[in-house]
Amino acid sequence: MQRYFVDFEIQPHETFTVTGQNFQHLVRVMRAKVNDCAEFVSSDHLVYVGRIQALTTHEAVLLAENRLEAQVELPLEVTIACGLPKGDKAEFIVQKGTELGARHFTFLPTQFSVAKWPANKVDRKLDRLQKIAHAAAEQSHRTFIPTVSYANSLKTLIKQPMQFKIVAYEESAKQGEHTKLHQEIMKMQTANSVLALFGPEGGLAGQEVQTLEEAGFVSVGLGPRILRAETAPLYLLSAISVFKEMR
Amino acid sequence: MQRYFVDFEIQPHETFTVTGQNFQHLVRVMRAKVNDCAEFVSSDHLVYVGRIQALTTHEAVLLAENRLEAQVELPLEVTIACGLPKGDKAEFIVQKGTELGARHFTFLPTQFSVAKWPANKVDRKLDRLQKIAHAAAEQSHRTFIPTVSYANSLKTLIKQPMQFKIVAYEESAKQGEHTKLHQEIMKMQTANSVLALFGPEGGLAGQEVQTLEEAGFVSVGLGPRILRAETAPLYLLSAISVFKEMR
The missing domain is CATH 3.40.1280.10 (SPOUT methyltransferase, trefoil knot domain)
Structure with missing residues (x-):
């Protein structure tokens, strides 16, 4: 699944809004539609699966569904x-x-x-x-x-x-x-x-x-x-x- | 030291002749002169330091001096x-x-x-x-x-x-x-x-x-x-x- 970094803290089970380059990539390159998912790395380095709730011409509103637990960072x-x-x-x-x-x-x-x-x-x-x-x-x-x-x-x-x-x-x-x-x-x-x-x-x-x-x-x-x-x-x-x- | 592969077996303490691309590189690129040394990998995968004895326009005659013992190949x-x-x-x-x-x-x-x-x-x-x-x-x-x-x-x-x-x-x-x-x-x-x-x-x-x-x-x-x-x-x-x- 495509992964994006956002510069704010995502709250579990709440909605968040994606704009700018992440929005461009998600919608223009990946051609994501309402109900599609992608992974979002919150500014606190936690990863959530976000499901698209609504799309306008310049932003996507997503719901933070489950948090991914996998440890992917080198321990040093x-x-x-x-x-x-x-x-x-x-x-x-x-x-x-x-x-x-x-x-x-x-x-x-x-x-x-x-x-x-x-x-x-x-x-x-x-x-x-x-x-x-x-x-x-x-x-x-x-x-x-x-x-x-x-x-x-x-x-x-x-x-x-x-x-x-x-x-x-x-x-x-x-x-x-x-x-x-x-x-x-x-x-x-x-x-x-x-x-x-x-x-x-x-x-x-x-x-x-x-x-x-x-x-x-x-x-x-x-x-x-x-x-x-x-x-x-x-x-x-x-x-x-x-x-x-x-x- | 520059290293070259040759397609023949080098004999220790004997001379050998280098031509072609190795010669070009040794003399034109590295500008090696008589008495200069380089490393040569023999076709049996042993490495010798060769010292230039004589140079013509298209070949170099070298003496195989000491053999290098270092094990550099992955053991698998x-x-x-x-x-x-x-x-x-x-x-x-x-x-x-x-x-x-x-x-x-x-x-x-x-x-x-x-x-x-x-x-x-x-x-x-x-x-x-x-x-x-x-x-x-x-x-x-x-x-x-x-x-x-x-x-x-x-x-x-x-x-x-x-x-x-x-x-x-x-x-x-x-x-x-x-x-x-x-x-x-x-x-x-x-x-x-x-x-x-x-x-x-x-x-x-x-x-x-x-x-x-x-x-x-x-x-x-x-x-x-x-x-x-x-x-x-x-x-x-x-x-x-x-x-x-x-x-």
């Missing part, structure tokens, strides 16, 4: 931070990372970033990425729309208070270090916050990794193969899902 | 089979799936496939996908180049002898079934063959899943979120890596 609040990647890879990371359960994305310039986000374009880029996160959250049946933000530097990023801070470091993988990620994930408890940092195409500089380790980040390898900048976050999110949701 | 022989996906998603699946350790890819028409591969274009499509697998195998430092093939139908596919056969089925995920994949992976032993089938954008038909189950396929869910057709194989490969390579 994971932030994926990436050194600015090239081309459309930021879009790719946000789309796939949303499907795989990330709660926040942060992009930041690092030493080996070839891509630049000029100051006057940051807002436009974030807007576009936020829209991708929104669509992917609907499509993958999330109850949270991940946030997308920009950090000016590594210094800004590492100040964020987080319970777990990890950095994916290619050299760790090359040295056959494959157990640390597992160890870290095993320590994580439900609702913990996790910040995971990934380098851009050229990786992170040794000096950056040193700064990060001094700030409490744990260097982890992501298996024995060299993963591209945009694949590494997906591996990490899958690993967290596998250990925390699959057993 | 995994075939990813996908209902024909739309657009460039087959390319995406092959590129990312190669990074994540798949050994074979098979594409096949299924009931809900919107995309079609006309008979006269199959070879060209496979050629292109095989090139993507080759480049991704070099880039991710694999010692096998995954194969890419086309199957005419589900019937052809399910005849393949495999030790494990699984099918990713969205309904399993929706029903909160998250343990079967874990159970199946735990049964897999080193060098076992695994065939994992994924539907196209519209998923698999209930009848197809029934046919598959009758042929010994196990239906598994891939966590609680709905994954896109091209994301699901990456989750599966990551899950196998996490359980078999990370601990």
